[in-house]
Amino acid sequence: MLSRLVLVSAPVLKNGGSFGACAVQASRSLHTSEQKKAPVPPLPEKGGQTRHGIIPEELFTLLYPKTGVTGPYMLGTGLLLYLLSKEIYVVNHETIAAASIGAVIIYGVKKFGPSVAAFADKLNEEKVAKAQEVKDLAMTNLTQAIEEEKKEQWRVEGRQMLFDAKRNNVAMLLETNYRERIHMVTNEVKKRLDYQIELQNLHRRMEQEHMVDWVEKNVIKSITPQQARPSLRPCTH
Template structure:
């Protein structure tokens, strides 16, 4: 709103001499100057210390080194006497009305100010407590979200380890199946080779038995009855001689 007033009254200020030109130039500098990036200090929760309800303490502290303790009061009294003596300010019925209204306002502030201030402070504390509660809930939620995100990142990092373990398990299963099949093939080949060896042994044994039977039949068929009788007689004679020798050795 102030910028609009400055723009509207710019033409009027240009024709008013050096003062108008200076104000226009100042307004332009305010509108065209770059914004300061310095941090804005926080506003104080409570106002500065005052004396007599309206006079800031800084004024007294500023005048003390030059005028002493009574300097600010003498300066105020002198200004008041000067304004009254020169009739800069004329006391009339409005002054009495203003004094009456000021007295009522001062009385109201002194009487009801602490209770109103306590009520306002309570409202402010309730608002601050609600805002703090909302902030705490938001902080807790964000903290939990951060923890969940860290856990998910940890799981994502461990996913590679899990995949490596699964790859190793699959490789072990494939190796186990390969070895089982090799073992099965080895057993099958061994069984067939054992079958061939057993078959060759059977053929050899059957050939030997056939040869033995043929030789026995040939020998038995070549012996005449007379040779058989002589062989039996000779065996009997040999047995008798062996019996005599045995008896002689026993008696000796």
């Protein structure tokens, strides 16, 4: 039936090349999706439950709705009897050796399994503790880096105020320098004006002294000895 279906559908698929291309493209798009962005499921801390040491519990729960409680055991027994009756598996000395080795393994697991499991759990706990320590250290460093970044952002925000204060200081220095220069120019002009005033006063004083000297000399020259005697006579008495 399946071979007939394949023979009948082969010409249709051959003529419908676009459908085949679409199917191939769809399959490629499904297989080339970004799996790296999918969330990783967490690893179980403990293994699943088993029966008889090796048979998973999920197998029994899967067969219970179809076969009931005894279904898995009947399936296992029937499969074993089928293998033995059809001589698919022949019991020989290797079977006895395998049973002996299995018994030794089971005994070793029962005897040393708890101590080995405890040792493995201890190693696992140490690894988890080291990983947690590294994680906590990384989180602390990242938190400190975030705080430093926030502080730097706060400093950047306050930098504008600092620049404004520096601009005001520069403006005040320029204004102070300008006023000092005006004061210096005013003092220099005042000194020159004072010099001119003193120079004029000196000229006036020298002219007055010269005039006084000239008048005195002329007055003295104009006095004759006859005019000086009457004036000197009262002084001698």
